[in-house]
Amino acid sequence: MGLIQKQSISGTIYSYVGVVLGFVTTAILYPRIFSTEEVGLLRVLVSYSILFSQFAGLGVNNVTVRFFPYFRDKDKKHHGYLGLALLVSLVGLLISCTGYVVFKSDILDNAEGGSDLFAQYFYFVIPLIIFTLLFNVFDTYYRVLYNAVKGIIYKEVIQRVLVLLVIVLYYFALIDLYTTVILYVVALVLPTILLFLSLIYNRQLFIKPDFAFIDKGFAREMLNVGFFGILSSFSGVLVMNIDIIMVEKMLGLSAAGIYTVTFFFGTLILVPLRTMGKIGSVVIADAWKRNDIKTIDEIYKKSSISLSVLGVLLFIGIWGNIDNVFFLIKDEYLPGKMVIFYIGMANLIDISSGINPQILINSKYYRYISYFLAGFVVLLVVSNLLLIPVMGIVGAAVASLISKFIYNMVKLIFLYQKFHIQPFSIKFVYLIVIGLSSYWLSTLMPACPNFIIDIALRSMLITTLFLLPVYFLRVSDDVNRKIEDVVRLIIKR
Numbered sequence: 001m002g003l004i005q006k007q008s009i010s011g012t013i014y015s016y017v018g019v020v021l022g023f024v025t026t027a028i029l030y031p032r033i034f035s036t037e038e039v040g041l042l043r044v045l046v047s048y049s050i051l052f053s054q055f056a057g058l059g060v061n062n063v064t065v066r067f068f069p070y071f072r073d074k075d076k077k078h079h080g081y082l083g084l085a086l087l088v089s090l091v092g093l094l095i096s097c098t099g100y101v102v103f104k105s106d107i108l109d110n111a112e113g114g115s116d117l118f119a120q121y122f123y124f125v126i127p128l129i130i131f132t133l134l135f136n137v138f139d140t141y142y143r144v145l146y147n148a149v150k151g152i153i154y155k156e157v158i159q160r161v162l163v164l165l166v167i168v169l170y171y172f173a174l175i176d177l178y179t180t181v182i183l184y185v186v187a188l189v190l191p192t193i194l195l196f197l198s199l200i201y202n203r204q205l206f207i208k209p210d211f212a213f214i215d216k217g218f219a220r221e222m223l224n225v226g227f228f229g230i231l232s233s234f235s236g237v238l239v240m241n242i243d244i245i246m247v248e249k250m251l252g253l254s255a256a257g258i259y260t261v262t263f264f265f266g267t268l269i270l271v272p273l274r275t276m277g278k279i280g281s282v283v284i285a286d287a288w289k290r291n292d293i294k295t296i297d298e299i300y301k302k303s304s305i306s307l308s309v310l311g312v313l314l315f316i317g318i319w320g321n322i323d324n325v326f327f328l329i330k331d332e333y334l335p336g337k338m339v340i341f342y343i344g345m346a347n348l349i350d351i352s353s354g355i356n357p358q359i360l361i362n363s364k365y366y367r368y369i370s371y372f373l374a375g376f377v378v379l380l381v382v383s384n385l386l387l388i389p390v391m392g393i394v395g396a397a398v399a400s401l402i403s404k405f406i407y408n409m410v411k412l413i414f415l416y417q418k419f420h421i422q423p424f425s426i427k428f429v430y431l432i433v434i435g436l437s438s439y440w441l442s443t444l445m446p447a448c449p450n451f452i453i454d455i456a457l458r459s460m461l462i463t464t465l466f467l468l469p470v471y472f473l474r475v476s477d478d479v480n481r482k483i484e485d486v487v488r489l490i491i492k493r
Contacts, residue, residue, distance in 0.1 A: 018156025
């Protein structure tokens, strides 16, 4: 757990710096500077680029995490694995970009209001597909080299600073909307370039594949993992973007803009999971290589309870300040209030399950994650089709909650049946009681005249009410150690 703890802490710090920057742009500036349609446009460009770039990867990132331990050999330049990954990605990129252009009419047709705006910037998605794909390849390569933090810094911090600068230029009317979108795309592309330059600087850019190292049996197994990796990774990305795409298609860019801003608050809960999942998947892959179930079980349990503590605190902190949230954004975003609640609950379910996707995808049962995700996608699409016409954007959030609950239950049951491991204990009951009690007590606090002061005082109250019983009941040893580290640091100062 040492490596996971060290990189998770560093990665989480940088991730939350990115969250603060994202909060400033998405929650504060977007609603005040752009129309809801323009916000929807920026989000839809990203959603389509993520979707098509994930398919373009042809499952190579899953192959990287699972098989790189066998390639790892610095003296032999890791047998040129990066070059092999890039060759596979190039093939996928040609297929993906061709598909995006061929299906242009299907992507644009039948969309509600705002489709003309998207049509103007339709081809801006192609460079985003290319550089998103390359970023994923380089970032995964760095992760298997036990450096998950570098990609986080470039994407969560540097990229968001650049996006912020672009928004400021637009706000002061120094650039028009067209130039804004161009510079926005450039900001999204830059982390890939930085990762590439970093690989050169660190002398890790080994791109001459050692095909002799891969025998027929090994190649067959890699192709098998890659095929199911396409299904799982594409389904996973579809899950993360299908709601915004369906909202845009069924309700229009304006509704997509409202959903984008309110959805952001619900996703804050997932930040710790993203960081731990990145480095955890590499450590778990190595543990599977040794067939070390005990280590995997330990990581599973510790990650689940530690992440749940952070997730519950973030959820009650956000919902406890829900009225203050809408002091920050315009009244026209109020239809998305319950989106924050339902997306927050859905992500709380995700984070409480720990890193079970990483456990499953690196095991001999890796195929099943593809089946589960495919079922998840079907469930999500069907529930969106049923609920969006009835409940609007809130229906998309409810669909996510229902689908994620079923999906996570299936994974939990499967892992328990196959490996007799599961993350839950009586400590989760303590955590739920503590969370509900802390939230209820915080509602007794009268509202302050100034909403900024209210956010600060209410957040401090919730944090204190929550962390004190968590610490003294020793709900999470990892969280306790972190609290003790912080206290020692304060005392020394």
